[in-house]
Every structure is written in structure tokens, then in C-alpha cells.
Amino acid sequence: MTEQLLSIHELTKSIGSIMPVKGISFELKRGGCTALLGPNGAGKTTTLRMLAGLIPPTRGEIRYGSGDGHTDSWRHRIGYLPQYPKFYSWMSGMEYLSFSAKLSGLSGKEALRRSREVIEMVGLQQAAKRRISGYSGGMKQRLGIAQALVHEPELIMLDEPVSALDPIGRREVMDLLDRLRGEVTVLFSTHVLHDAEEICDDMILMVDGEIAEKGALSELRTKYRQPVLSIDVEPGEREVAWLDSLANRPYVQEIELGKRGAKLMVTDMGVARAALIQELADAEIQLLRFEAGTSTLEDMFMKVVGS
Ligand SMILES: Nc1ncnc2c1ncn2[C@@H]1O[C@H](COP(=O)(O)OP(=O)(O)O)[C@@H](O)[C@H]1O
Ligand SMILES: [Mg+2]
Incomplete structure (x- = not known):
């Protein structure tokens, strides 16, 4: 049996009178790639922000690993790329990465070593010393993924990493995600079924704050x-x-x-x-x-x- 990395139970978020996430439950397998699929307003971003520990759930449980580790102690094992990442565009890619690495607690030396490693992993070594302001959309998104990877997390969560990209940028990022599969557990959100089918094993379909369908893509295709x-x-x-x-x-x-x-x-x-x-x-x-x-x-x- 594959080990479970994360399981959530009846996760709910209320904001004033609205309820963007209405008691959802699912599990993530270690080493798997899962797409959180759903149209705009489905509750994907709210869900990912709760999983990343950025906002507290109103109700429900998030359980990492097989123990009862709470989100806080797990923050360093998670990498997160927001839907609209902000970069300090006057920094170079390398500066930005080692800055992020230090923020997540790595020592100066370790930060530099890991930054070099991940910048190569995402194929930006040639552009490492250039200012981010000159990067293409696909390059920025790959830098964002490098940032999510820099502290060697077990799980990376990417919020619509390809939605704002042109076809070339999209290709770059999809290829990168495909390479990362197996090395790290991936959860990424998208509103495009095709993106999910291209690189994922599993999907969770969210509509209006609820899970409409979930499971292995191969099984769902048959179903x-x-x-x-x-x-x-x-x-x-x-x-x-x-x-x-x-x-x-x-x-x-x-x-x-x-x-x-x-x-x-x-x-x-x-x-x-x-x-x-x-x-x-x-x-x-x-x-x-x-x-x-x-x-x-x-x-x-x-x-x-x-x-
Ligand atoms: N802080 C907030 N205040 C008010 N409404 C919110 C807030 N966060 C999310 N929502 C609403 O909750 C719903 C789900 O949002 P979101 O999680 O961003 O969906 P998705 O990422 O799937 O597009 C949307 O209708 C959105 O307008
Ligand atoms: Mg969103």
C-alpha cells in the first residue's frame, strides 16, 4: 500500500456569510501527482491556502503523514506557489532564491547550495544572474516553483501554475512538473481538465466548494x-x-x-x-x-x- 502523505477531513472555510469550502475530504499519496480541478470560484485557492497554513480552517482536520502532526510543525515540509506570486523584480533569480531559502530557515551557505541546485532543476541556470524583471512568464513561474522547492519540501502545492501563461510558457512549466513527479509529491490546481490529464495520476474535482468527483484518472476515464x-x-x-x-x-x-x-x-x-x-x-x-x-x-x- 502506498503511504499517505496528507489526509484532510471535512475541511471547511466560512468567510462572513459565504462558505468557499464546504466540508471536503481527501487523501494524497506520497510521491503522487494530484490535480485540484475546478472552475473559477470553486474554492481551490482557499483550500490550498488552508493546506499551506496561511489561513485557518473554520472546521475540519488536516493531517500530515501517518501521525497527527499539525500544520504548524509541517510548514517546513511544504512548498507553496501562490496563484499570483509576487517577485522582487529588481533582484536576480539567484538572489531571490537564496533570499527565500534563508527566509525558510536555511543557513547562508546551505541557502546558496540549495539555490544553485534548484535553479538548475528548473532550467534557469543561464538566467540566474539576470534581473527577474527581464524574465518571461514561464521563467517567472519556474522561478516560483524553484522557490517552492528550495527548502526540500515533501509536498509542493502550486496554485494554477500554468493558467496565466502563453503556450510556450505553459509547455515549459508542464514539462518541469512532469520531471518533478516522483521526486516530490505534487498537488496543483487548474481549471483545465487537459492539464490534469497530461501529468497527473489522480484528480479531485471541486465545484462550488464541494468535491464533485475524485479518484485515479485511469479509473475515472473508465467510469x-x-x-x-x-x-x-x-x-x-x-x-x-x-x-x-x-x-x-x-x-x-x-x-x-x-x-x-x-x-x-x-x-x-x-x-x-x-x-x-x-x-x-x-x-x-x-x-x-x-x-x-x-x-x-x-x-x-x-x-x-x-x-
Ligand atoms: N477573503 C474572501 N472574501 C470574500 N470572498 C472570498 C474570499 N476568499 C474567497 N472568496 C470567495 O470564495 C469563492 C472561492 O474562491 P477561491 O478559493 O479563490 O476559488 P478558486 O481558486 O477555485 O477560483 C469565490 O466565490 C470567492 O469570491
Ligand atoms: Mg484560485
């Missing part, structure tokens, strides 16, 4: 792979009435009706296809498109997030 039939028809009266009637077929689990078409989640593709083709012919429906496929995690994500 949401369902046969789907898409049908488009000519916009005739008979056609529209026929589409409307489809909901009550025994093999239709779920239906999404559009203006001139329907998307059917079906229990058995073979049965559904045969029955519907027969109906189409019998009722002389003017068919435009008839397509058999499968639903994806993306469909689930859009449904949960879009509503």
Missing part, C-alpha cells in the same frame, strides 16, 4: 466511458416530436435534447442502434446524422462545470 448515440434530423414537425419521445425508450439512460438533434446515453449500443434504425425507417424520419460513440471524462467535466 465515464459510456455508449452515446448522436442523432440529427431535418427540422420537421414529425422529426421534433419523435426526438421528444426518445426519453422514454428503455435503453435510453439519459438524453440531451438540442434544436434538431439528440444525444442519447444508452445502456446497450447494439440494442439501441437496431431499435432506432428500425424506428427511423418506420416513422419516415428525415435523418441528417446518426453516430455511435462513447462519452469521455471531458463530457462529464463539462456537464458538472457547465451547469
